[in-house]
Amino acid sequence: MLVPILKQGDYLIASVQSELSDEDLLKLRDELVKRVGELRSRGVIIDVTALYVMDSFATRTLRAIAHMIRLRGAETIIVGIQPEVAFTMVQLGLKLEGVMTALDLEEGLAYLQTLHTSKRR
Template sequence: MNGGPRLFSILRQGPYLIASIHTALDDSQLVRFQQDLVERIGSDRARGVVIDVAALDVLDSFASRTLRDIGEMARLRGAVTVIVGIQPDVAFAMVELGMDTGRVVTALDLEEGLAELDTYAAAPPAPRR
């Protein structure tokens, strides 16, 4: 990641993190993104995460599984995750191939993703089972 263009960025916006993927990532880069983001949730005490994938025109099974895993890891660390910017062709291919985002919420764009996080932040916590 040193010396070359940034492949992804993680920015803080109040109690939330906004993670943008700027270009297609290979599997090792996706794992690095996952590690960096999960660490930032703790260090920034984030209550929510928006992952922007608008720059991606392909989302393979490893990438979609990694995004689901990030959502679960974030949940276990006390943050809600919203994935935004899934392109129409990517959504079509994901449905055709039987891939999904699991329990991770999706939204059209960053604005709607932040609104989703605000909704979750305003809701009372779900009872523990």
């Protein structure tokens, strides 16, 4: 399953629309890291609203994506984690350490805009 990646100004938005296999997650990682450089993006939002399961591999991969993108000079925000998913992640000890999260796409975009506005000053 391919994840659509849209360019919105200086940002990329990857909208996960269904459950992803491990291979799909790795393809998403590679494509996002590549596009950040090609498009000189300043931020990436990964919308996981459609995910109702987040296992340890998915959590590790999302965390790795965020760290790789930061090394490329952009910030990553993961948005849309469902309440049940958040509950399960906490129960299983799965963490997105060092990764910004937001309630939804709107909040994620607002955070990136605030972040980049404050960096310009």
